[in-house]
Amino acid sequence: MDQARSTISKIFNGEPHSYTRFNLTQNMEGDNSQVEMKLSSDMDEEAGGNGVGDHLNHNSNRKPHAAEKPGRKPKNLCFMVAATVLIFVIGYLIAYLAHGKKDVAPTCEASVDPVAEPLERETGAAPLMNWEDVKKLLTEKLSAAKMEPVFREFSVVNHKAGSKGDESLANKVLGKFKGYGMNTWTDEHFIKVQDAPAAGANRFVFKGSAEYSKGFLSYSANGTATGGVLYAFYGQESDFQLLRDRNINMTDRVMLIRAGRISFAEKVANAAKMGASAVLIYPDPxxxxxxxxxxLFGHVHMGSGDPYTPGFPSFNHTQFPPVQSSGLPKILAQSITSAMASNIRRQLGGHNEPETWGGSYKLGEENDAITVEVNNVLAEKKIHNVFGVIKGFVDADRYVVIGAQRDAWGAGFATSTVGTSLLVELARSISDMVKNDGFKPRRSIVFASWSAGEYGSVGATEWLEGYLSSLSMKAFSYINLDRVIKGSTGFKVSASPLMHGLIESTMKEVKYPDSSSTLYSQFAKINFESNVLEPFKLDAAAYPFLAFSGIPSVSFGFTSGNLEYPYFGTELDTREKLNVAAGNQVPQLAETAARFAGHMVLRLVHDHLLRMDVMKYNNIIRNHVVQINTKVYSVKRMQPQLLPKALTVQWLISASGSYGRVAQRLVTDMQNSDLEDIEMCRIINDRIMAVERNLLSPYVSPRDSPFRHIMLGSGPHTLKALSNHLDGLKNDHPESDADLFRNQLAMATWTVQGCANSLAGDIWALDNEI
Structure with a gap:
């Protein structure tokens, strides 16, 4: 109404001499609203004279009540018609607007509903809390005493993936997140996994004696295989190379292999390359x-996620092509006990095992026949991933993900209970900091509880597959809480090189339990990289985030030196067993692990610019390039017919140089940036986030090579594989192929150059010196 009056006033250059009265009523049965409009003016007074035109002239000398003669001038008639039409149009528009609001309920409650005040958001770029205060707050929230009741709450005897125990834990986690005032949601997946035979058990027959095993390895091929037993130590590539050097026939043999050092899947894949027919894996005393x-329980899928929907999420009622992951083995694989393995080894003949392997037994010969029978059952399970988010106050659509596995083969105390408890405690602590202590994270924090981790990070990988295009642009890091306590005398971290600096600084801030020393002074000592950092293992829960999705990731944990925690993959993973391995310091170590993870999370969402070192990859790329260049010249010298004279590594060297230059340029931009400029900070952070995902090779299929990272992935597309391929060419290995090498070299070159281009940012800032 006010707008209509204002419009009339502007048209007439003054206060209107009419008023408009509205009476809006709504027919409760759906009839159109009626609009009653009454216009009153001095029309009778203005009937004489020059009409509306003169009425607008406030200095007119005309008498207000002078009567006009019947014959009016055409000009005055035009003015009156125009005024009438104008008033009619305005009235029609007002009636139309009133009619458009007919669906507004005429109740008093609707008009007085209080509007909820939105949560205050930061409008400037400056941090809203000093980092020292943030650290102090987290210290106050976490304690060893608070860990104990959480351990008890989340300790469950049976919580295999998809079981009622697993679902019950999921509901507990969801309830906790809701209780902390977080936004929550769940993801439901229908996955296919292999379980042990419903009736009976898998078995093997050796020297006329049959043995049955309750343990099993999911995703093994099914069927029966017979062959001579051959002991292959840990089943590493170097172990099989040693057997090959001794001219031992490995075709159709049944490999007896120790657990440890590498994953079950890698052992089986290596054996399959040698032509083996089956693999038996046992825990050596x-x-x-x-x-x-x-x-022993585990899986042998050389990949992660549901292998029956490779590259696709296992959502319900979705249609995918009937394909299987290339990482599924085509040979049998079965776990056996230590006693079963000892009985087999005592009866083997053939060559003596190498002294470096122990030297006490024979390797086995082809007439040491054994028959292996595997009858695993393919089953569909419904699993749930549970999420809660604390939204950021500046860049809410950028987030760090912190997650933990929820399922286990048995009690799984070290496997999943500790991680789930830490996840819940960190969610409680940080939520409380935001709600009650004034902490305002710049970016968001997503807390995730995964299922089906024991089958190969299935829950986490299905989530990544389902939202890959979104996550690769918005999730800037993943912090894994699985298996963070395996001992107490060591501390190991596997992480993206981008995060090494953040890890080192965090270790200098977090103290070791019951000590004045920090984690850094306790474990890093002289050399941080050699004493703390270790490569990612293929079965690590954070590995798919890094090598499949290109999200900088970190896994960490307290260890017992170089010894593995022996109860992973067994039903003996209990609180009592972990107490012994951790020196009865489980709550204290859990508190420290929570602080370590919490400090990294908070630093990543507190600072204006992401704490990631883009120059780290520069040294790694250069080292690979130097190695490849040296080997190319070596092959040309020793096998000149394999590689053309024109072939050089110059393009790869140039791409490496491009990366180094744009990385240094980004470091300079960060140093010179105006932290008050929110948009500039966001642009720089997006450039940093682009590094990891652009090191994923765009030339390979996730189905064939899911871990596409050319530095840290696995497959022929990696820079390490290029170097190994040159070794094969040099030694005239039958699987080496000069044309394939040249193709892979070209793809790796353009992956590095593409990463450099992305890191440069704007198209006009590209490094074109290649």
Whole structure:
């Protein structure tokens, strides 16, 4: 109404001499609203004279009540018609607007509903809390005493993926997140996994004696295989190379292999390359003092996620092509106990095993026949991932993800209970800091509880597959809480090189339990990289985030030196067993682990610019390039017919140089940036985030090579594989192929150059010196 009056006033250059009265009523049965409009003016007074035109002239000398003669001038008639039409149009528009509001309920409650005040958001770029105060707040929230009740709440005897125990834990986690005032949601997946035979058990027959095993390895091929037993130590590539050097036939042999050092899947894949027909994996007492009858459980998928929907999420009612992951083995694989393995080894003949392997037994010969029978059952399971988010106050659409596995083969105390408890405690602590202590994270924090981790990070990988295009642009790091306590005398971290600096600084801030020394002074000592950092293992829960999705990731944990925690993959992973391995310091170590993870999370969402060192990859790329260049010249010298004279590594060298220059330019931009400029900070952070995902090779299929990272992935597309391929060419290995090498070299070159281009930012800032 006010707008209509204002419009009339502007048209007439003064206060209107009419008023408009509205009476809006709504027909409750759906009839159109009626608009009653009454216009009153001095029309009678203005009937004489020059009409509306003169009425607008406030200095007119005309008498207000002078009567006009019947014959009016055409000009005055035009003015009156125009005024009438104008008033009609305005009235029609007002009626139309009133009619458009007919659906507004005429109740008093609707008009007085209080509007909820939105949560205050930061409008400037300056941090709203000093970092020292943030650290102090987190210290106050976490304690060893608070860990104990959480451990008890989330300790469950049976919580295999998809079971009622797993679902019950999911609901507990969801309830906690809701109780902390977080926005929550769940993801439901229908996955296919292999379980042990519903009736009976898998078995093997050796020297006329049959043995049955309760343990099993999911995703093994099914069927029966017979062959001579061959002991292959840990089943590493170097172990099989040693057997090959001894001219031992490995075709159709049944490999007997120790657990440890590499994943079950890698052992089986390496054996398959040698032409083996089956693999038996056992826990040797030297590495696993767990009793000679303890069963092992695990999987042998050379990948992660549901292998029956490779590259696709396992959502319900979705149609995908009937394909299987290339990482599924085509040979049999079965776990056996230490006692079963000892009985086999005592009866083997053939060559003596190498002294470096122990030297006490024979390797086995082809007439040491054994029959292996595997009858695993393919089953569909419904699993749930549970999420809660604390939204950021500046860049809410950028987030760090912190997650933990929820399922286990048995009690799984070290496997999942500790991680789930830490996840919940960190969610409680940080939520409380935001709600009650004034902490305002710049970016968001997503807390995730995964299922089906024991089958190969299935829950986490299905989530990544489902939202890959979004996550690769918005999730800037992943912090894994699985298996953070395996001992107490060591501390190991696997991480993206981008995060090494953040890890080192965090270790200098977090103290070791019951000590005045920090984690850094306790474990890093002289050399941080050699004493703390270790490569990612293929079965690490954070590995798919890094090598499949290109999200900088970190896994960490307290260890017992170089010894593995022996109860992973068994039903003996209990609180009591972990207490012994951790020196009865489980709550204290859990508190420290929570602080370590919490400090990294908070630093990543507190600072204006992401704490990631883009120059780290420069040294790694250069080292690979130097190695490849040296080997190319070596092959040309020793096998000149394999590689053309024109072939050089100059393009790869140039791409490496491009990366180094744009990385240094970004460091300079960060140093010279105006932290008050929110948009500039966001642009720089997006350039940093682009590094990891652009090191994923765009030339390989996730189905064939899911871990596409050319530095840290696995497959022929990696720079390490290029170097190994040159070794094969040099030694005339039958699987080496000069044309394939040249193709892979070209793809790796343009992956590095593409990463450099992305890091440069704007198209006009590209490094064109290649």
């Amino acid at each position: 030297t590495d696993y003092p767990i009793g000679d009858s303890t069963q």
